[in-house]
Amino acid sequence: MEKSLIQSLADVKEIKIKPERKLFSATPEEILRGETSDIYFIRTHEILSKIGLVETPVTAEVFCRRAGVFAGIDEVTDLLASQDVEIWALPEGTPMQAKEVVLRIKGPYGEFGIFETPLLGLMASSSGWATAAREVKEAAAGKPVLCFGARHIHPAVSPVMERAAIIGGCDGASCILAAKLAGREPQGTIPHAMILIIGDTVKAAQAYNELMPPGAPRTVLVDTFKDEAEETLRVAEALGSDLGGVRLDTPGERGGVTPDLVKEIRARLDQKGFDHVRIFVSGGLDPERIRILSEAGADAFGVGSYISAARPIDMTLDLKEINGQPFTKRGRIPGLTHSTRLVKMK
Structure with missing residues (x-):
C-alpha cells in the first residue's frame, strides 16, 4: 500500500531505510510524500493541526535572489x-x-506548507x-550548443539538469533521459574509448559511418592519436561527403x-574542398572561450x-x-506584490 503524505513526527519516525536500497537519491514517490522536506515544516504542520490552524487560508509568494532564466515550475505544479x-x-x-516574484500559491497552509x-x-x-545555458547560447551567437554535463553530477538529477539546459537555450543534450523528457532525441556520436579500442581514428570513423x-x-573526434589537423584531413578524405563534422x-x-588550431583546421579543410565539414568544439568551454573560438571559425559547441x-x-x-489580510514578517511588504507577468498554472 502506498504511503500517505507525511503530517507528523510519528510519520517521520515510521520512515525506514531498507537494507537493499541501492541509491541514495530520492524517488519521485518519496518527494511527493514530503520525505525530502526540512523537518521543521513537519513540526509546524503537526502543531498547527493540534491547535486547529493548519487549514488557515494563506497566500505565499516566492521571489528569486538574482536575475536569470526561470525554470522548474513544471515540476512544482506536478508536486x-x-x-x-x-x-x-x-x-x-x-x-x-x-x-521578482516568480511564484504565488494560494490555499490552506496545510495543503502546501x-x-x-x-x-x-x-x-x-x-x-x-537554465541561466548558464542561456549564457553559453548567447555567446555562441546563434550557433548550435549541446549540453554534455551529465557526467559531472549525480545521475539522479542529470536529466533535470540537461532538460533545464534545453529550456535555457541549448539545442540538445547527450543524456538520453534528459532529451526524452524535453521531447527531443539525444545527441552525440562516439567517445575516445571507441577510437582507442579500434586503434585508429580513420578505421573508427569508417566503422561508425558503415554501421x-x-x-x-x-561527427568524428580527431584528437585521439595524431595532430588534429592531420587527423581531420585523414578522416575527411576517408569519408568524403559523408563527413558532417570533426570534433575538437x-x-x-x-x-x-x-x-x-580552429583557424588552421578550417583553412586546411577549405583548401582540400571539404568546406561542408563543420568544426565542433568541446572541453572546458565557457562563454568567453565560446566567443573566441566562434570568431576563429568553430561552428558548434558542447558544454x-x-x-x-x-x-x-x-x-x-x-x-x-x-485569512485574506495583508500580513508578513519584518523586512517584507505585506500583501500581494503587483505583477502582470504571473500566469495561472493551477
Whole structure:
C-alpha cells in the first residue's frame, strides 16, 4: 500500500531505510510524500493541526535572489497537483529579474506548507542551470550548443539538469533521459574509448559511418592519436561527403582547443574542398572561450561543467496574506506584490 503524505513526527519516525536500497537519491514517490522536506515544516504542520490552524487560508509568494532564466515550475505544479491550491507563476524559460516574484500559491497552509523545501529546490537548481545555458547560447551567437554535463553530477538529477539546459537555450543534450523528457532525441556520436579500442581514428570513423543509421550525425573526434589537423584531413578524405563534422576536444594537458588550431583546421579543410565539414568544439568551454573560438571559425559547441556546475538561484518563500489580510514578517511588504507577468498554472 502506498504511503500517505507525511503530517507528523510519528510519520517521520515510521520512515525506514531498507537494507537493499541501492541509491541514495530520492524517488519521485518519496518527494511527493514530503520525505525530502526540512523537518521543521513537519513540526509546524503537526502543531498547527493540534491547535486547529493548519487549514488557515494563506497566500505565499516566492521571489528569486538574482536575475536569470526561470525554470522548474513544471515540476512544482506536478508536486502540488493533488493539493487544494491555486498557483500563478512565470512560464518555463522566462527571463526574471532579481527580487521578482516568480511564484504565488494560494490555499490552506496545510495543503502546501510541508512542500516548501522541495519546491524551492526544484526552481533554484533548474533556474541556475537554465541561466548558464542561456549564457553559453548567447555567446555562441546563434550557433548550435549541446549540453554534455551529465557526467559531472549525480545521475539522479542529470536529466533535470540537461532538460533545464534545453529550456535555457541549448539545442540538445547527450543524456538520453534528459532529451526524452524535453521531447527531443539525444545527441552525440562516439567517445575516445571507441577510437582507442579500434586503434585508429580513420578505421573508427569508417566503422561508425558503415554501421550507424543514415540519420546519425557523422561527427568524428580527431584528437585521439595524431595532430588534429592531420587527423581531420585523414578522416575527411576517408569519408568524403559523408563527413558532417570533426570534433575538437583537445585536453588541457596539451593546451586545449585554441583559436589558431580552429583557424588552421578550417583553412586546411577549405583548401582540400571539404568546406561542408563543420568544426565542433568541446572541453572546458565557457562563454568567453565560446566567443573566441566562434570568431576563429568553430561552428558548434558542447558544454558540460559550465552548465552542470552553475550556482543555483536562491528562491525565498514568504507568506504575504493570512485569512485574506495583508500580513508578513519584518523586512517584507505585506500583501500581494503587483505583477502582470504571473500566469495561472493551477
